[in-house]
Amino acid sequence: MTEAGATLYELRDVERRYLKGSAEVAALKDVDLDIAAGEIVSIEGPSGSGKSTLLQLLGALDTPTAGTVRFEGQDLSRARDSVLTEIRSHRIGFVFQQFNLIPTLSAADNVAIAMAPKRMTRSERRQRAVQLLTQVGLGQRASHLPSRLSGGEQQRVAIARALANRPEVIVADEPTGNLDSESAAEVMSLLVGLRQDSGVTIIVATHDDEVARHATRRIRIRDGRIVATPHGQAA
Ligand SMILES: Nc1ncnc2c1ncn2[C@@H]1O[C@H](COP(=O)(O)OP(=O)(O)OP(=O)(O)O)[C@@H](O)[C@H]1O
Numbered sequence: 604m605t606e607a608g609a610t611l612y613e614l615r616d617v618e619r620r621y622l623k624g625s626a627e628v629a630a631l632k633d634v635d636l637d638i639a640a641g642e643i644v645s646i647e648g649p650s651g652s653g654k655s656t657l658l659q660l661l662g663a664l665d666t667p668t669a670g671t672v673r674f675e676g677q678d679l680s681r682a683r684d685s686v687l688t689e690i691r692s693h694r695i696g697f698v699f700q701q702f703n704l705i706p707t708l709s710a711a712d713n714v715a716i717a718m719a720p721k722r723m724t725r726s727e728r729r730q731r732a733v734q735l736l737t738q739v740g741l742g743q744r745a746s747h748l749p750s751r752l753s754g755g756e757q758q759r760v761a762i763a764r765a766l767a768n769r770p771e772v773i774v775a776d777e778p779t780g781n782l783d784s785e786s787a788a789e790v791m792s793l794l795v796g797l798r799q800d801s802g803v804t805i806i807v808a809t810h811d812d813e814v815a816r817h818a819t820r821r822i823r824i825r826d827g828r829i830v831a832t833p834h835g836q837a838a
């Protein structure tokens with residue numbers, strides 16, 4: 604785990620272009636950004652501004668068309684697929700707006716199947732899944748199917764799943780976008796508590812000011828560029 608305060612990400616002159624029909628769209632351009640271990644960074648901006656595109660680069664799900672994305676000093680733009688896969692499965696936990704739970708599996712099994720293949724017996728996996736569910740306040744719901752859980756509870760299962768391999772970073776794309784304000788507040792205080800307890804770095808894209816105010820640093824993007832943050836300082 605990178606020491607708190609040490610540089611975790613370094614993005615330089617990052618650009619991500621997409622081909623849309625015959626036209627090229629620059630979803631991100633001129634992005635320079637450093638993120639330190641232990642930060643909670645919010646990425647804010649209007650629809651289509653490039654938030655998800657940026658999170659995909661930070662999550663090693665995508666690589667830039669120009670510029671460099673370094674994670675713990677390693678240039679992801681040049682990394683082999685096997686390295687990217689390793690980073691995605693062991694270093695980064697993902698949380699999405701739609702929860703993405705498997706409807707036919709219990710909460711515990713949704714968490715257990717995310718555990719990377721290593722020498723763990725079924726019962727060890729199950730035990731760790733229940734531990735993680737307890738950590739997110741759902742120890743009593745371990746055997747429930749997602750359909751028997753509220754939206755907020757489903758998102759907490761998804762957070763437990765994201766923690767399955769003890770990631771360094773949680774990348775969350777509008778994690779409260781489908782939740783009522785009370786559940787959204789619970790999800791955010793859970794994330795803030797996880798960061799306090801384990802030092803995990805949290806990067807969250809959001810439209811919601813209530814979510815962003817939990818961030819230790821707020822970044823705003825518009826038309827693919829980082830603009831001044833809501834606090835007024837240059838990002
Ligand atoms: N796979 C893709 N192919 C082509 N264009 C894309 C692709 N993904 C994103 N884009 C374009 O890149 C731009 C940024 O999209 P992105 O999804 O990053 O925005 P966003 O800020 O996450 O928006 P939202 O708030 O609606 O989720 C948009 O113009 C979008 O249409």
Ligand SMILES: [Mg+2]
Pocket residue numbers: 654655656776
């Ligand atoms: Mg998006």
